[in-house]
Amino acid sequence: MVEQLGIIITFIFFLLLFTGVGTYSATQKKATTTDYLLASRSVNPWLTALSAMATGQSGLLFIGQVGFAYKIGISTIWLTIGWAIGDYLAWWLVFQPLRQLSEETSSETVSAFLAQNIKGYRLISLISALITLAFLGSYAAAQLVAGSKALNTVFGWNYNLGIIIGAIIVVIYCFSGGIRASIWTDALQGILMLGSLLLLLVVAVVKCGGFPNLWQSLNNIDPNLVNFSPQSLPLGFIPFLIGWMVAGFGVIGQPHIMVRAMAIDSAKNLGFARNLKTSLGLINSFSALGIGLTARVLLPDLGSSGDPELALPYLSLELLPVFLVGLILAGLFSATMSTADSQILSCSAALTQDIFPQMSKSYNFAKIGTLSVTGIVLVIALAGDNNVFALVTFSWSILASGLGPLLLVKVWQQPINTVGAIAMMIVGMTTALTWKLVLNLSGVIYEVLPGMVAGIAVYGVYRLFLGEQGIGNRQ
Numbered sequence: 001m002v003e004q005l006g007i008i009i010t011f012i013f014f015l016l017l018f019t020g021v022g023t024y025s026a027t028q029k030k031a032t033t034t035d036y037l038l039a040s041r042s043v044n045p046w047l048t049a050l051s052a053m054a055t056g057q058s059g060l061l062f063i064g065q066v067g068f069a070y071k072i073g074i075s076t077i078w079l080t081i082g083w084a085i086g087d088y089l090a091w092w093l094v095f096q097p098l099r100q101l102s103e104e105t106s107s108e109t110v111s112a113f114l115a116q117n118i119k120g121y122r123l124i125s126l127i128s129a130l131i132t133l134a135f136l137g138s139y140a141a142a143q144l145v146a147g148s149k150a151l152n153t154v155f156g157w158n159y160n161l162g163i164i165i166g167a168i169i170v171v172i173y174c175f176s177g178g179i180r181a182s183i184w185t186d187a188l189q190g191i192l193m194l195g196s197l198l199l200l201l202v203v204a205v206v207k208c209g210g211f212p213n214l215w216q217s218l219n220n221i222d223p224n225l226v227n228f229s230p231q232s233l234p235l236g237f238i239p240f241l242i243g244w245m246v247a248g249f250g251v252i253g254q255p256h257i258m259v260r261a262m263a264i265d266s267a268k269n270l271g272f273a274r275n276l277k278t279s280l281g282l283i284n285s286f287s288a289l290g291i292g293l294t295a296r297v298l299l300p301d302l303g304s305s306g307d308p309e310l311a312l313p314y315l316s317l318e319l320l321p322v323f324l325v326g327l328i329l330a331g332l333f334s335a336t337m338s339t340a341d342s343q344i345l346s347c348s349a350a351l352t353q354d355i356f357p358q359m360s361k362s363y364n365f366a367k368i369g370t371l372s373v374t375g376i377v378l379v380i381a382l383a384g385d386n387n388v389f390a391l392v393t394f395s396w397s398i399l400a401s402g403l404g405p406l407l408l409v410k411v412w413q414q415p416i417n418t419v420g421a422i423a424m425m426i427v428g429m430t431t432a433l434t435w436k437l438v439l440n441l442s443g444v445i446y447e448v449l450p451g452m453v454a455g456i457a458v459y460g461v462y463r464l465f466l467g468e469q470g471i472g473n474r475q
Contacts, residue, residue, distance in 0.1 A: 007154060010326020011333070014192070015169065018334055021188055022173045022181035036178030036366050037108045037349050038263045043183055045269035049276035051183040051342075052260045054190035056087075056251070057281060058339030060392040061193075061288050062332040063146040067309030069292025070302065073218065073225030076292070080285040082241050084278060086248025091274035094252050095261040097411045099270060102262045110255040110346070111354040113262075114406050114421070122357075124421045128403055129354035131425065132255050133347050135398045137373065140343035141380035142391035144170075147336035148381075153313040154329055160382055166337060167378045173341040174348075174370045179263060182341045189334035194280060196331030197287035200312070203319050204294035217297040225296065234444055243445040247393075250400025250448045252407050255346040256339070291315065340377070347373040393446070394436065401451025402429035409459055420462045428455025 034040055043051075069076045098113070107113035111128040115121035148162030173181050208214040218225040233240050251257050264270060295302065295311035298318065302308055316328040352369035406424045409416050416424075432451030436442045 004155065006322035007326045007329065010323050011329050014327070014330035014334065018185050018188060018337075019169070019172055022185045025181040025184045028180060033353070033366050034108055035180070037345070037353070038259065039178070039180040039183060041103060041263055042265050043180075043260070043263045044265055045273040046276070047183050047187045048260050048264045048269070049273040049280070050190040051186035052257055052273070053277045053281045053284070054186040054193060054335065055182075055260075055339045055342040056254075056257055057193070057284055058143055058146070058335050058392075060142075060146075061284055062197075062312055062335050063149060063309045064392055065285065065288045066292040066295070066312045067307070069289045070296050070308040070311045072230075073222070073227065073296075074289075074293065075224075075228055075230040076289060077228070077286075078230060078237075078241055079244050080282070080289060082244030083248035084282055084285070086245040087251050087281075088248075088274065088278050089245075090249045090251045091261075091270065091277070094408065094411050095258075095274070096267045096270050097413075098258065098407075099261050099264060099267040101411065101413070107262075109349040109353045110258050110262075110403065110407070111350055114403065114410055115354075116410075118416065118418055118421060121418075123418060125354040125357070127422055127425055128406075129350035131399065131402045131429065132350040133355075133373070133376075135395045135402070136255060136343050136347050136350075137377050138380055139392060139395035139399070140340045140347070140377045142395065143336040143340035143343070144377065144381040145391070147333045147340075149307075149310060150313050150329055150332045150336075153310050154317065154325070163378065163381045166333075166340065167374055167381075169337055170341045170344055171371065171374050173337070174345055174374075175367060178366075179259065179342075179345055182345055183260070183263070185334075185337075186342065189331075189337070190280070192327075192331045193335050194284055196328045197284055197291065199324065200316055200320070200328055201287045201290045201294070204291060204298065204315060207319055208294050208297050214294060214297060218293060221296065221300065225293070232443070239445050243449045246449040246452060247396070247400070247446045250396060250404055250452065253400035253402065253404035254396065255350070255399075255403070256342040258407075259342075259346060259349075288312075344370060344373050344377060347377070397432050397436070397446065397448045397451060398429055400448045401432035401455060402426075404428070404452050405455030405459065408456070414459075416459070416462075420459060423462070424455045424458045427458045428452060431455075 030040060102113050105116045107116055111125045111132060114128050115124040118124060144163045144166040147166045148159050151157045151162035152159055173185055205211060205214060208217065215226055224231055230240060261270060264273065291312055295315050299311060299314055302311060312332060316325050348366065348370040351373060352366050402425050405428050406421055428451050431454035432447040435447040435450045
């Protein structure tokens with residue numbers, strides 16, 4: 001009881017710290033929708049990098065990726081490497097022109113940017129906003145589930161209670177200062193994520209007797225755990241790796257991350273933000289992989305009689321003193337909240353700016369939208385699947401396939417009309433859904449690859465038959 005009390009005190013301390021940062025950000029806010037949604041495009045590159053890292057990794061890293069490494073082994077490293085390469089390319093090729101063009105066109109949301117300068121833009125805004133609400137909302141729900149899993153493991157609290165607590169904290173963040181509060185708290189949470197993962201990794205490796213003993217123990221459990229070649233790949237390794245590279249590139253379909261590029265103070269600073277974010281993100285990802293492997297040795301029964309996605313909180317309880325368990329739990333919980341608040345704000349923007357544009361300049365309506373979206377996400381989390389890795393990767397793939405190809409066309413300033421834009425979104429999204437749910441081929445190649453290729457192919461066919469002049473005439 002005394003130990004649990006110590007964990008609770010530490011956990012609450014860090015939560016209050018994060019909430020305090022979010023509340024302080026309110027002193028810098030302006031009562032405009034541009035400030036609420038984009039922080040008046042004034043975010044410095046350090047905050048942009050830390051915020052993008054924290055909101056992009058989230059519960060997928062602490063819960064999903066650790067559990068995946070526990071089950072699969074060292075071959076999960078290719079997921080990390082492929083994803084990082086694709087993500088880096090997206091920041092390099094897409095983020096800078098997006099920052100420039102979104103300001104030139106006064107676009108405050110991703111959906112608004114996709115629809116600008118196209119006749120019939122309202123329909124494009126509406127469809128892209130509905131995709132955002134449906135699948136980014138599901139993504140946010142996965143974050144609440146991940147945070148709830150951690151609270152359940154450490155305190156034994158009911159899953160639903162943890163989800164509700166998470167939703168309340170997210171609303172406090174969002175109401176404090178909009179996207180500025182989200183970015184400031186994300187940055188602090190990103191630092192805590194980095195420190196807590198490295199701490200647990202070092203302690204766990206020492207407990208295993210060092211890397212050589214860890215490697216030997218994994219080999220004794222199952223030789224496949226130390227095999228760098230993924231198992232059961234009918235098409236071979238290269239298509240598998242390309243699939244995860246495209247998954248990383250699929251960040252261009254994630255409104256909650258793209259909005260950070262739109263909010264940075266200058267497009268010239270995106271290169272620094274990209275390099276910092278990638279470096280710190282790789283440290284986090286490799287740490288999560290290592291923690292999953294050490295958990296397989298130190299908690300061997302978790303795979304057969306428990307949930308491998310709970311490896312990190314169980315390992316921290318096993319190895320760390322009370323104060324540090326509270327630190328790890330705060331790191332995990334804050335990671336999920338940093339992503340959930342960003343996603344809920346993006347969904348709120350889609351609702352208030354793109355679905356109900358007549359209210360787009362109302363600051364109060366933006367807050368009502370945030371509260372409404374949080375309620376929807378809460379219902380999804382309470383009623384949905386508890387597999388965080390599956391929920392996140394599925395939502396990511398649909399957003400990337402539905403919005404990513406059209407965003408490329410708009411960022412690179414290629415001609416497109418209403419019919420072509422809608423076709424790209426629907427075909428890309430449908431292909432990804434079919435690949436995963438009907439053909440069941442996600443284990444061979446992650447569905448982002450066929451989804452995005454299908455969306456781009458639609459544009460290619462449109463250009464082939466209509467040509468640039470034909471598309472322009474039909475706008």
